Amino acid sequence: MQYQPLKYIYKPSHVKDAPTLLLLHGTGGDENDLLALANYFGEGLNVLSLRGNVSEQGMPRFFKRLGMGIFDEADLTFRTHEMIAFLKELAVKENFNVNKIIALGYSNGANIAGSALYLYPGFFAGVILYRPMQPFKVLPAVTGDQTTRIFASNGLQDPTINPEATKAYIQQMENDGWPVEHHHLEAGHNLTREDLELSVIWHQRYFDNGTV
Numbered sequence: 001m002q003y004q005p006l007k008y009i010y011k012p013s014h015v016k017d018a019p020t021l022l023l024l025h026g027t028g029g030d031e032n033d034l035l036a037l038a039n040y041f042g043e044g045l046n047v048l049s050l051r052g053n054v055s056e057q058g059m060p061r062f063f064k065r066l067g068m069g070i071f072d073e074a075d076l077t078f079r080t081h082e083m084i085a086f087l088k089e090l091a092v093k094e095n096f097n098v099n100k101i102i103a104l105g106y107s108n109g110a111n112i113a114g115s116a117l118y119l120y121p122g123f124f125a126g127v128i129l130y131r132p133m134q135p136f137k138v139l140p141a142v143t144g145d146q147t148t149r150i151f152a153s154n155g156l157q158d159p160t161i162n163p164e165a166t167k168a169y170i171q172q173m174e175n176d177g178w179p180v181e182h183h184h185l186e187a188g189h190n191l192t193r194e195d196l197e198l199s200v201i202w203h204q205r206y207f208d209n210g211t212v
């Protein structure tokens with residue numbers, strides 16, 4: 001299968017060589033869904049929002065699944081390569097620094113971001129994972145650097161994700177060398193203000209001083 005371009009919205013920052021906040025929606029969302037969140041992360045960021053190339057009964061997703069929480073890992077691998085190749089091309093076309101991307105993913109978007117962490121270690125400067133699930137049943141051995149900073153938050157009342165599974169996923173990322181800030185929130189699958197506030201504080205702590 002050939003790689004296909006992804007639909008996107010790109011809003012350049014007025015700041016020279018700014019980092020880019022990459023927004024990755026959940027199932028049924030699109031490139032408009034998470035745009036409003038970008039405003040909370042400050043003015044000095046380019047904003048890039050993608051629409052997944054997969055349609056599940058008309059609902060956009062970033063990769064196929066075989067059932068609730070059962071991922072088509074071959075498609076996830078292909079779509080991750082497709083997305084990374086697209087980001088590298090788009091960085092040239094839209095003139096942003098491909099080494100200064102902070103990915104923010106929600107649910108299905110968090111899961112392709114998690115897949116990219118393992119398949120392309122060091123590609124993202126930072127990753128924010130809202131309601132993530134482990135992308136592969138057996139995570140690939142990590143080669144390369146684990147400098148990417150990770151924020152993750154899950155909902156203790158999330159009906160679609162077992163908190164114990166999230167805990168195991170986070171533990172694996174830490175064992176693999178990534179610095180992870182993780183929060184178990186009194187929440188379901190939907191995003192809450194607390195997810196946003198905690199991730200903005202994390203972003204300010206590690207990226208606001210232009211360290212990306």
Ligand code: MLT
Pocket residue numbers: 026027065069107108109111133160
């Ligand atoms: C979803 O409904 O999107 C699942 O919770 C996560 C996924 O399929 O990636």
